[in-house]
Amino acid sequence: MRPVEGEVLPTHTIEVDVAQVVASAAATWTFFGGHIDADYARRQNRRHIYLATGPILGLVDSYVTRWAGWDAFLRKRKVAMRESICAGDVIELQGQVLGVDDAAGTVTVAVTVVNHMGGRCVEGELTLSLPEG
Amino acid sequence: MTAGDYGLNVGTYEEGLAHVGRPSEVRFADVEVNTAMVRQFVSAIQDPNPLYWDDRLATERCGSPIAPPATLVSWLTNLRWRPDDAPPPAEALLVAVPLPGNSMINVSSEIELFDHLRIGDRLNVVEEVESISEEKQTQVGRGHFLTVVARFRRQSGELVAEQRNVMLRFWTEDHDAAG
Numbered sequence: 001m002r003p004v005e006g007e008v009l010p011t012h013t014i015e016v017d018v019a020q021v022v023a024s025a026a027a028t029w030t031f032f033g034g035h036i037d038a039d040y041a042r043r044q045n046r047r048h049i050y051l052a053t054g055p056i057l058g059l060v061d062s063y064v065t066r067w068a069g070w071d072a073f074l075r076k077r078k079v080a081m082r083e084s085i086c087a088g089d090v091i092e093l094q095g096q097v098l099g100v101d102d103a104a105g106t107v108t109v110a111v112t113v114v115n116h117m118g119g120r121c122v123e124g125e126l127t128l129s130l131p132e133g
Numbered sequence: 134m135t136a137g138d139y140g141l142n143v144g145t146y147e148e149g150l151a152h153v154g155r156p157s158e159v160r161f162a163d164v165e166v167n168t169a170m171v172r173q174f175v176s177a178i179q180d181p182n183p184l185y186w187d188d189r190l191a192t193e194r195c196g197s198p199i200a201p202p203a204t205l206v207s208w209l210t211n212l213r214w215r216p217d218d219a220p221p222p223a224e225a226l227l228v229a230v231p232l233p234g235n236s237m238i239n240v241s242s243e244i245e246l247f248d249h250l251r252i253g254d255r256l257n258v259v260e261e262v263e264s265i266s267e268e269k270q271t272q273v274g275r276g277h278f279l280t281v282v283a284r285f286r287r288q289s290g291e292l293v294a295e296q297r298n299v300m301l302r303f304w305t306e307d308h309d310a311a312g
Binding site (some may be wrong): 012014020024026027028029030033034036041043044045054055057058059060061065066070071073075077078079081084086090116 | 172173175176178179180181182183184194195201202203204206207209212213232236238239240241242243244245246249272273282305306307
């Protein structure tokens, strides 16, 4: 594929449920209260248990790699967590190409994750080496 | 003194600042990067990338079966209980640095990767506190922003990734309300 600066990625929508929050926390050994205990999460002023960092990064990486090619290699990732992604949320991943480096064979993509209430949950920038061909 | 479900090491801002620039002891993963945990992860987040589901394809394309970059930190999350008499592993700096607060939230994460995470890697990490902010009042409570740099290597010593994490260590509202 040959990305173009400014190109907009197809959006991807996910309905986050309790099972996914807990399963992904368990898969990353992050047994912290905010990810598995609704009372604990509410004491942290959260609506419900929320996704751990690793799963969020996984969703973002998967979103961009789905577009760039499954064997695109992630070189750099910067992500800022603005709001928690809670069980019950519907999130949409959005992306846009910030730049293409033909010499290095890389593409840099800005990614935003927004929830069904319009909250901007995650903002990130990923640089990937594109698959050959 | 520890606090909260994270077992955060509670201390003063000044005690925390004493850790700035001091590299941690090396911490080793309890398990090798392994297929079972990779499958659990990609299933939980519904990632269909065939490189994480088809070991033969991954070997052909990447030189070996691989793990998602997003699993990096989880390989270095140490088991909370072990049956042997070995001393517990050193806690991650994000938890171990003494600071005020009974809770924490990950604010931002920045990583550079130099190779795939490969099935069979036994990773280790050395961390260093880069900075700690003065106390700030935030939406979730008052606390300090702690920045930690971590370098991850495989058993050969090869650097696999370098990560910078900013964590907010803070007091929950119910703690403050209790006075």
